Amino acid sequence: MSFPCKRFALSLLALAAPLAMAQAPIAPDAGSVQTPFLGGFLKETRVIYPLRIGDWQAQGEHLYEQRELGASVRYVHGLQKDRWMDLYFYPAGILTNEQLGEAMESTLEGLRLSAGYSAADIDPIAPVVFTQGSGAQKQKITAYSTSMRLVREGQTYHSAMVMLVSDLYFIKGRFSVEEKSLSRRGTQKQLEKFMAAVVRESTLRSTGDCWMPPPIVEKAALIKDAPGQLAATDKDGVLSAVAYADRIEALDAKSSEAIVMQFLSMPMSGRLVPGCGPAEDMNPEVPKDMREIRLEFGAPSGEKGNQSVPLRTRATGVS
Known part of the structure; x- marks a missing residue:
């Protein structure tokens, strides 16, 4: 041509x-x-996320010491202060939808085995489709969603999890409320609506050896x-x-x-990795009502090359 x-x-x-x-x-x-995943294939990431999503306001942000765990943001409901959603961003690499499903099952198994819950009834995961981008770059992204009934210290909660992979990162949402406050299905639907907005409004940019x-x-x-x-x-x-x-x-x-x-x-030629770009593009303008998380991965020492990382199983609050 x-x-x-x-x-x-x-x-x-x-x-x-x-x-x-x-x-x-x-x-x-x-x-x-082989190129090490963190500090090689992936060296820096910028996550730009909205401070407000509907009635939910970002109140806390945490960067984990273990670099493979990335960062999390807690959103609190503007009217119902006893409710919060936790949003996680952590490195994934290049995964198929099948591998995403396996990753979510692994995360849920961690919940089942957690000593923090005396009972964990978890529904099978189901796909849900979100829209990302607009115009010529508009695309559909498959996420997986599930609802749960968890018992912790004698208190029963309805809980939900939604998990997807976008631009080399896992994006995971958790939402838990007391059983009497919201139905199990209602809990899942609220989280899915929240995550649809996260996918629509957030931007992730990375650089490293993935830019080739x-x-x-x-x-x-x-x-x-x-x-x-x-x-x-x-x-x-x-x-x-x-x-x-x-x-x-x-x-x-x-x-x-x-x-x-x-x-x-x-x-x-298969050289363009979605979400990865040149180092000079790693200082994007942060729009009003948005916030930027900067993740940097130093050169590893003796780490073998791979394109996957340990999955998060750690709970935050009742999440």
Whole structure:
């Protein structure tokens, strides 16, 4: 495919985002050097979340010492002060919906085995679909939801959990109320409504080795329709940049044509990881009524490469 690049440089950059969502990243070669997940594949994250969601107001934020546990935010109801929801953000990596379901089952098993509850009746998990983004970048995200009846220190609670993966992170919500205050189904529906807003309004950006644009190689001449070409662009009728899975060849490595082709080719070659971007994009503007959490993962020492982390089973309050 060929594009007259000078006129369409900006439009090509706009195309790259929706294309990225349509194709999953390729896995590293089996013989390649493995990159540690935290401090390697994922080095920094910015989470921008709303301070208010409906009647719920963010009252507390906590960053966990164990870096794989990420951060949590507690929301308190504006009128019913005895109610709160806990929202968690913690690293996940690249997971399928099946793996997300397995992760949630593991978290729920931790609740069943928790010494904090004398009884835990947990419904089977069920998928629920949320909408993220808008316009050309609008997409559907599958989450899993469940309701529970928990007994702690003689007090019975109705509780719910919703869990999803977005932009390399688990996003988990917990809501628990006394049994007499709200029905089990009502508890689950309130949490699902809350989490739909979280997904719609929050933004997660990360950087690290997950950002892997192909190198640009300067060439004196380019070959049209060479084997392995993914895309090509011309300037004034002359071929100026060609994309391959492992590189971009260009007459001028610093030209706008080469840079646009570098970004355009990333989803085609499986190099574009949703939620991961260049380090220079890690200082986004924080809108009014939003707050930013900054998570940084230092270089690991002796940690083996992987793309998964231990799952949270720790409870907060009656969550």
